[in-house]
Amino acid sequence: MVSSSTEESASDGQNSSGDPTESSSKSLFSEGEKVLAYHGPRIYEAKVQKAELRKNEWRYFVHYLGWSKNWDEWVGMDRLMKYNEENILKQQALDKKVGVDKSTKSGRSTQTKPKSSADAKVDKEEVKNNVGKGKKRKADSGTEKDNPAAEKLIKIQIPPTLKKQLVDDWEFITQQDKLVKLPRSPCVDDVFTKYLEYISKKDGLMTDAVGEILNGLRCYFDKALPLILLYEKEHQQYQDMISESIFPSSIYGAEHLLRLFVKLPELLAHVNIEEETLIRLQQKLLEFLKFLQKNESTFFLARYDGTIVTEGGSKRKDD
Structure with a gap:
């Protein structure tokens, strides 16, 4: 990943189902759904605003909750996970690994030193x-x-x-x-x-x-x-x-x-x-x-x- 616009092709090597990403006629995520999204080294809470099937592959336009709309972007489903207890634990484990204090809002408030x-x-x-x-x-x-x-x-x-x-x-x-x-x-x-x-x-x-x-x-x-x-x-x-x-x-x-x-x-x-x-x-x-x-x-x-x-x-x- 080298930019916000090109990150949609990047992957942490995981996807929402835990299996290799495959093209599908049925979308795994729906518009308006709250999800967890990979962005760089962290996982953020996000909301799916649009879902489109492009070249037999689903793409999703997401908004990162708590962040400006300037960060909204199109991503592939390899960047998204269902918002459930199992994946929230993954998010928390990753935050702990990079030293993020989850009691703060998106890293903008005063936080413990990483x-x-x-x-x-x-x-x-x-x-x-x-x-x-x-x-x-x-x-x-x-x-x-x-x-x-x-x-x-x-x-x-x-x-x-x-x-x-x-x-x-x-x-x-x-x-x-x-x-x-x-x-x-x-x-x-x-x-x-x-x-x-x-x-x-x-x-x-x-x-x-x-x-x-x-x-x-x-x-x-x-x-x-x-x-x-x-x-x-x-x-x-x-x-x-x-x-x-x-x-x-x-x-x-x-x-x-x-x-x-x-x-x-x-x-x-x-x-x-x-x-x-x-x-x-x-x-x-x-x-x-x-x-x-x-x-x-x-x-x-x-x-x-x-x-x-x-x-x-x-x-x-x-x-």
């Missing part, structure tokens, strides 16, 4: 050595070998200067109590637009593949940011800036986008993508990172000077 949170206390050398390798932390109940997805992690080689950017990012926030002042300009959406313009001028044409990959990155960024990309000191700032009608990609900039590339191998490991497609995707992601590196002075802040909100609600400005 095990894979960027808020882990690491020193400079650990950041330099591990960033971009896509290593997943061992869960309390098992080891990395217990996770089949870990065997197919793609490698995203982050350029050295961007690795330093990640270290500086960690230092500003965790050691100096500074934040990225929001909203950022250019924001993530602006960076993607500039990259499309760059590719268009460079290659003389615009391929749909690049646009789909950028849409996918935007989708992952918007959903992953509150769950695994923020440091603890940034949570209050997120709550103050983001609402149902505002997406993180229009508020945050390259500093937070770069963090996504550290977590992306883990996220993509949960998606059923052919090896050949993964290789092409890996190359495209590297090209984008090189673009960020080339324009580092334009996209990244030299220093952070955002406002810190303390637990008592008071604010102070870092020098």
Whole structure:
């Protein structure tokens, strides 16, 4: 899966019946039915709004409950499960695995810190050595070998200067109590637009593949940011800036986008993508990172000077 629009062909390797997906003249899901839907590494509650038989295969237009209509999309039945007790337990087990607090609404409210949170206390050398390798932390109940997805992690080689950017990012926030002042300009959406313009001028044409990959990155960024990309000191700032009608990609900039590339191998490991497609995707992601590196002075802040909100609600400005 590389984008919201192309995710309908992706699969976690399961379907609603537990058997391989087969074309059928009878739809397994009806319009208006509440279902559970795979999206990236998680399962969300959704509602089937439309059901259509296309090329002897049923497709469903779903709305993710609690999320903006901008996330509505067409999916195949391999992405859907019946809303029943058995499948709800599957959802809860998966949420527990990725460290999501189910008492919150779609990850938008204050939540317990995920095990894979960027808020882990690491020193400079650990950041330099591990960033971009896509290593997943061992869960309390098992080891990395217990996770089949870990065997197919793609490698995203982050350029050295961007690795330093990640270290500086960690230092500003965790050691100096500074934040990225929001909203950022250019924001993530602006960076993607500039990259499309760059590719268009460079290659003389615009391929749909690049646009789909950028849409996918935007989708992952918007959903992953509150769950695994923020440091603890940034949570209050997120709550103050983001609402149902505002997406993180229009508020945050390259500093937070770069963090996504550290977590992306883990996220993509949960998606059923052919090896050949993964290789092409890996190359495209590297090209984008090189673009960020080339324009580092334009996209990244030299220093952070955002406002810190303390637990008592008071604010102070870092020098």
